[in-house]
Amino acid sequence: MDSLLDTAPCGFVSFTDDGTIFMVNATLLDLLGYQREELQGQHFETILPIASRIFYQTHFFPSLKMQGKLDELYFSLRSKSGIYLPMLINARRQEHAGFITNDCIFITIHKRNEYEDEILRAKKAAEEAIRAKEQANMELAETNALLKAKQLELLQLNNKLEVMATTDVLTGLKNHRSFQDYLTLEINKAAENSTKLSLLLIDIDYFKRINDTFGHLVGDRYLRGIAHLLQQCSTGLGVAARYGGEEFAVILPNMGLVEAVNTAEKFRATIEADPWVEVAVTVSIGVSTLSAKISDKYSLLATADKALYASKARGRNCVTHGCDLMNE
Amino acid sequence: MDSQNVITRNNVKILGQGTRPMMFLHGFGCDQNMWRFITPAFADDYKIILFDYVGSGKSDLRAYDPERYGHLDGYAQDVLEICEALDLTNITLVGHSVSSMIGILAAIQQPARFDHMVLIGPSPRYINDLPNYVGGFEQQDIEGLLEMMEKNYMGWASFLAPNIMQNSERPELAQELEESFCSTDPLIAMQFAKATFFADNRTDLAKVSVPSLIMQCAADIIAPLEVGYYLDRYLPHSTLRLMKATGHCPHLSHPEETIELMKEYLTVI
Numbered sequence: 001m002d003s004l005l006d007t008a009p010c011g012f013v014s015f016t017d018d019g020t021i022f023m024v025n026a027t028l029l030d031l032l033g034y035q036r037e038e039l040q041g042q043h044f045e046t047i048l049p050i051a052s053r054i055f056y057q058t059h060f061f062p063s064l065k066m067q068g069k070l071d072e073l074y075f076s077l078r079s080k081s082g083i084y085l086p087m088l089i090n091a092r093r094q095e096h097a098g099f100i101t102n103d104c105i106f107i108t109i110h111k112r113n114e115y116e117d118e119i120l121r122a123k124k125a126a127e128e129a130i131r132a133k134e135q136a137n138m139e140l141a142e143t144n145a146l147l148k149a150k151q152l153e154l155l156q157l158n159n160k161l162e163v164m165a166t167t168d169v170l171t172g173l174k175n176h177r178s179f180q181d182y183l184t185l186e187i188n189k190a191a192e193n194s195t196k197l198s199l200l201l202i203d204i205d206y207f208k209r210i211n212d213t214f215g216h217l218v219g220d221r222y223l224r225g226i227a228h229l230l231q232q233c234s235t236g237l238g239v240a241a242r243y244g245g246e247e248f249a250v251i252l253p254n255m256g257l258v259e260a261v262n263t264a265e266k267f268r269a270t271i272e273a274d275p276w277v278e279v280a281v282t283v284s285i286g287v288s289t290l291s292a293k294i295s296d297k298y299s300l301l302a303t304a305d306k307a308l309y310a311s312k313a314r315g316r317n318c319v320t321h322g323c324d325l326m327n328e
Numbered sequence: 329m330d331s332q333n334v335i336t337r338n339n340v341k342i343l344g345q346g347t348r349p350m351m352f353l354h355g356f357g358c359d360q361n362m363w364r365f366i367t368p369a370f371a372d373d374y375k376i377i378l379f380d381y382v383g384s385g386k387s388d389l390r391a392y393d394p395e396r397y398g399h400l401d402g403y404a405q406d407v408l409e410i411c412e413a414l415d416l417t418n419i420t421l422v423g424h425s426v427s428s429m430i431g432i433l434a435a436i437q438q439p440a441r442f443d444h445m446v447l448i449g450p451s452p453r454y455i456n457d458l459p460n461y462v463g464g465f466e467q468q469d470i471e472g473l474l475e476m477m478e479k480n481y482m483g484w485a486s487f488l489a490p491n492i493m494q495n496s497e498r499p500e501l502a503q504e505l506e507e508s509f510c511s512t513d514p515l516i517a518m519q520f521a522k523a524t525f526f527a528d529n530r531t532d533l534a535k536v537s538v539p540s541l542i543m544q545c546a547a548d549i550i551a552p553l554e555v556g557y558y559l560d561r562y563l564p565h566s567t568l569r570l571m572k573a574t575g576h577c578p579h580l581s582h583p584e585e586t587i588e589l590m591k592e593y594l595t596v597i
Contacts, residue, residue: 017580017581017582018573018574018575018581018582019574019575019581043547043574045549049472050465050469050472050549051469051470051472051473051475051476052476053549054465054469054470054473054549054550055473055476055477057548057549057550057575057576057577058355058356058425058521058550058576059356059358059477059480061575061576061577061580061581062355062358062362062577062580063358065362065577065580065581066358066361066362066580073480074476074479074480075476075480076476113479116479120478120479
């Protein structure tokens with residue numbers, strides 16, 4: 001054995017194709033704790049732990065045979081005392097005096113190995129973290145989508161409820177509660193903007209008679225019919241509501257006495273002229289308008305009510321304005 | 329699958345002057361080149377078919393599907409797809425190591441295509457199943473191997489996302505890979521090893537109807553003698569031959585003895 005090679009700063013082994021160790025240097029012998037005669041002529045697997053033996057038979061030997069050289073291989077050797085020594089290996093197939101050997105050098109890679117272990121662990125942890133993050137992101141996206149859907153549902157439900165809470169079921173007009181809110185709103189608006197505001201109270205004439213004669217189903221039909229006409233006529237002009245059992249109200253923003261009375265008269269005439277089935281029907285209407293004297297909700301309502309009462313007294317099927325009362 | 333696609337995908341090479349096909353199945357770790365000391369001896373009498381499994385050698389890496397190739401059946405499919413693409417019958421199949429089992433799986437599915445099988449260093453299961461079955465290894469031995477493989481390939485695995493497509497995006501790596509350990513994609517090599525070493529094909533043996541030659545090496549830690557005897561007993565229509573060659577790759581380390589035994593078997597029948 002060449003003396004330089006024998007004591008080189010790396011381990012050296014040369015083995016033949018059947019795995020028999022042909023040559024081994026002192027550096028490696030010392031590292032592994034063997035005497036030369038214990039390894040020379042023995043199988044290379046003697047110094048390999050099991051996992052390395054599998055690796056040798058399945059990858060190392062076939063690849064070296066095919067390619068003639070291998071660099072930077074990693075596997076462990078096993079010392080005589082059973083300690084595993086991780087190594088970095090370069091291998092070459094060489095021809096000496098007519099026969100082929102597989103020459104390998106070994107460099108201990110213990111520190112590097114620990115470092116690599118740590119890197120591998122970090123890599124796996126990072127991969128896992130990424131996977132978990134992607135999973136969480138996906139779940140978040142799903143939850144988000146669900147939330148948006150629920151929000152939309154809620155909004156739609158809210159709108160529905162809003163409509164239900166403010167609508168009179170039978171006629172489809174605004175209900176009394178909603179009417180009160182609107183009235184407050186419109187009075188405030190009129191005050192703020194110094195605009196006009198009028199109110200109509202409408203009562204069906206002899207409604208009780210219709211119910212008693214033809215029954216409540218017919219009565220309901222009349223209520224719906226009148227409500228429908230009112231809705232049609234007041235569209236674009238103001239808000240129509242069911243004020244009581246047989247009483248309706250219409251809020252007319254931006255209308256003063258004259259316009260309000262004209263509008264009321266048009267309602268009255270339309271209802272009278274409509275071809276009712278069982279019996280003709282008419283309405284009495286009372287009108288009031290905001291003024292210096294009548295500036296709040298209660299006086300506006302009270303005045304319209306008094307005017308309505310006057311319409312009834314005058315023979316029904318007519319329109320009376322609150323102003324007329326004061327003049328009397 | 330289009331036959332030209334299969335031929336390209338698996339880097340199929342056809343040589344020889346004969347008409348009867350002899351198909352060589354490489355083991356893991358490398359590729360069809362491992363047969364180059366054997367094939368010349370049969371080139372006059374046979375049509376030699378060589379190929380690389382998807383993921384090995386110069387196969388098309390883009391065709392690699394971890395689900396399919398996570399199980400030996402996926403590899404058997406490569407074999408059958410090549411047989412179909414080339415319209416092969418009366419095949420003599422030669423399989424090394426894990427490819428013995430892959431060949432067996434292919435032969436179970438389409439026995440009519442195969443005349444004989446030559447199984448070099450076969451094993452139906454590598455992990456011991458005591459007290460009755462000695463495969464040669466314990467679970468931790470295999471885990472030690474996989475860990476070792478991981479470290480050997482570490483230089484090529486990207487840091488955060490093991491991406492088997494990375495090699496096609498970094499052509500300079502291809503050159504490096506060629507010169508170094510093996511030109512098999514690192515992740516694929518490990519997955520092939522996993523599929524191999526955690527497989528258990530003992531129950532498949534009885535289904536085999538194609539006759540076979542079991543070539544058992546002396547002192548083969550991968551396919552030890554007990555495994556050879558097990559196969560002799562449970563693989564129908566099989567003939568066991570004990571070799572003088574030691575180790576696990578007699579076709580590389582002792583090609584003459586390998587050729588001799590193969591010729592002896594194939595001539596007699």
